Amino acid sequence: MNRRIERYRNILDFALSSLLRRKGKNLSLLGMYTVIVFFIASLVFFIQALKREAALVLDGAPDLVVQRLVAGRDDPIPVAYGYKISAIRGVSEVKPRFWGYYYDPVTRANFTLVASGDDPPGRESIYLGSGVARLMHLNAGNYLSLRGAKGASQVFSVQKILASNSELVAADLIQIREDDFRTLFDFPAGRATDLAVSVRNKVEVPTVAAKIAHEFPDTRPILKSEMLRTYASVFDWRGGMVIVLLFVAVLSFVILAWDKATGLSAEERKEIGILKSIGWETGDVLILKSFEGMVISLTAYLAGVCLAYLHVFFFSAPFFEQALKGWSVLYPQFKLAPFVDPYLLCVLFFLTVCPYTVSTIVPSWLAATVDPDTAMRS
Amino acid sequence: MTKSRGRFFNKTMLLLTSCLLLSALSVSAAKNEPVPKDAKCPVCGMFVAKFPDWNASIVYRDGTKIYFDGPKDLFKYYTNPKKYDPTKKRADIAFLGVKDYYTLAVIDGMQAYYVVGSNVNGPMGKELIPFANKGDAKGFEMDHQGRRLIRFQQITPDLLNTLE
DSSP: OHHHHHHHHHHHHHHHHHHHHTHHHHHHHHHHHHHHHHHHHHHHHHHHHHHHHHHHHHHTSOSEEEEEEETTEEEOEETHHHHHHHTSTTEEEEEEEOEEEEEETTTTEEEEEEOOSSSOOOTTEEEEOHHHHHHHTOOTTOEEEEEOTTSOEEEEEEEEEOOOSOHHHHTTEEEEOHHHHHHHHTOOTTEESEEEEEESSGGGHHHHHHHHHHHOTTEEEEEHHHHHHHHHHHHOTTSHHHHHHHHHHHHHHHHHHHHHHHOOOHHHHHHHHHHHHTTOOHHHHHHHHHHHHHHHHHHHHHHHHHHHHIIIIISOOHHHHHHHOOSOSOOOOOOOOOOOOHHHHHHHHHHHHHHHHHHHHHHHHHHHHSOHHHHHHO | OHHHHHHHHHHHHHHHHHHHHHHHHHHHHHHHSOOOTTOBOTTTOOBGGGOTTTOEEEEETTSOEEEESSHHHHHHHHHOHHHHOTTOOGGGEEEEEEEOTTTOOEEETTTOEEEESOSOEETTEEOOEEESSHHHHHHHHHHTTOOEEEEGGGOOHHHHHTTO
């Protein structure tokens, strides 16, 4: 037993020194390999974290949102619809929601104004999202002037800055009282932006939605499960844009592995010949080559994954920033909550380490079965 | 004399009220307590905590509780207690708890209305769907193509066999 371990140790020792002998070649290979693993792992981590943010956002979403449509466009819904909807069996609560967008010409940013919530601010006061506060350099106690729909400016005092566990949601948020919201936007009386419907038994949600659609043909009920499905299909790592990026990354890796696999240099071939002539068995040569492959691929995998973790969770994915930033002025300060799925790490491992190690063995095996004399002469 | 009689009366009242309170407490505890994670349905063997919207329970006078993953399994147990636990007697049952389909609140299983043959399935397939009031049960029967609206007394082993 001890001799066997000793033998493997010696072969590993030889493998490491032979890797060091071809320092330049192996280091460039390791670097390339690490970059590819880094890219794939960053992508996977990033998608995973975004999915979690989305789940956080949707966690508080109502079971059912009812919007009114006029000529296929959203229109304020009569609050009176809510009374009839709450009489539907299974509905536990109907809440009218008031929200909209406010364009601020000075900062050229769009804010989301929300006038629902259990703890509304006082009269002519507002709560600010962290992004708005940052952009406008406002603190609690300062004043913010908003231009109303009729042209007159309205001054609001900032009561507090909202803290949120998801920066994505809270960045552009301004929370306001319902009556202030109505006067600011000259919102029609007796109407709400939409209705949030809670259903106690989740099995009953589709039935309730069907009843609402039947009773109010001018409305559109949106199920929470539909919202979840939409987010999932956008962020799923096996679908959408991600699959294209992932495909490109994996393809480049395959090219790398292919190159390595088919090209065993004359020097290496000669080395195998010499090893065999001084008494190494084919099996030993294969172990040596697979050790070499494993050392490179494991190092690259670990380095790539660690760098990707730092990239995504500590530096907020600067390489993906350009792709993410759209036309908006107000950006959430991305600090994604670190979250790593072991399943994805395993997938990544089998996608990179295994094929590489295997691909190094095949040509070595071919070389190792050739007569040492021919190998050395070639 | 009157004083001591008064004291005795007071003591009995206290004892009685505390007894009533205790039994009421044990029933209300059954209503609000979450199902223990390792509780298994004695009829089908499934973990009950996985189906929080469906679970049902039997509370005995000695305070023991048995959890089921749905009303159907509760009634299988109730109509044939000898098969599952010969030591328990039906007369010792203090409370049958089932969950109202719409409110998901625990209600008295002996007073509830049940709809059978509907298109809503429980963890064990076809179910008796419980309701606290008749109006809800009728409405559900209409919405979900229920076959029959029944009361507790009408639940028999033969009926349960049709729900397999």
